Amino acid sequence: MFGRQPTLPVDLILGTNPPTETHRTHSEYVQNLRQRLHESYTLAVESSKKAGERNKLRFDAKVRTAELVEGDRVLVRNVSVRGKHKLADRWERLVHIVVKRIDGGPVYVVKPERGSGPHHTLHRDLLLPCGFLPVEETPEQGPGSSKARKMIQREI
Structure with a gap:
């Protein structure tokens, strides 16, 4: 704050305290950064896997299988x-x-x-x-039993 870098909780978890020594070479800095990023990535993957397993267990507990059989x-x-x-x-x-x-x-x-x-x-x-719906039985129609529509003509 006010020109200083704050120490965040994530900094404490990852051990990224600001260095007290300022005389490091470029290669040392890159190597240290790479190591910290690798550790962060590993922690994130583990946390994601745990959350995924927890979510899967919760989902599987509530899922209902509704299988259909032949003839349904x-x-x-x-x-x-x-x-x-x-x-x-x-x-x-x-x-x-x-x-x-x-x-x-x-x-x-x-x-x-x-x-x-x-x-x-x-x-x-x-x-x-839809097994609860009634089965509709249609009467068998012969060739002469069809109803013919009549056209009504109106004069204008």
Whole structure:
């Protein structure tokens, strides 16, 4: 303070007290600096590893695995919705069925429940289990049972 170099707590930890002798050569100064930087780096790496291990233990204690099995009914996330769409559907209306799991990872192959649509390979984050939804049964329609719409013509 006021023209003097303060002694900080980090200086005490690293042992970087201001030198009392001022008659050092350039090479001695560089060697001493390199040694102190190496010690600082080692302390920082050790501290970072300890913090990482602590964080991993905390995360692993709270994580819940939600694996899907073949035949589960799922909804697929609507990834085309971008930006602010407060009222937009986040999930597609079409229910899909899990066909298989790829290599024990979080990737699944799904197919539509109704019809013969293409198989999709999707990450678990894009799938929402929906076994609680009722199964919709569509009545079989014959060729003559389709309803025809009539056009209403209005005179202007």
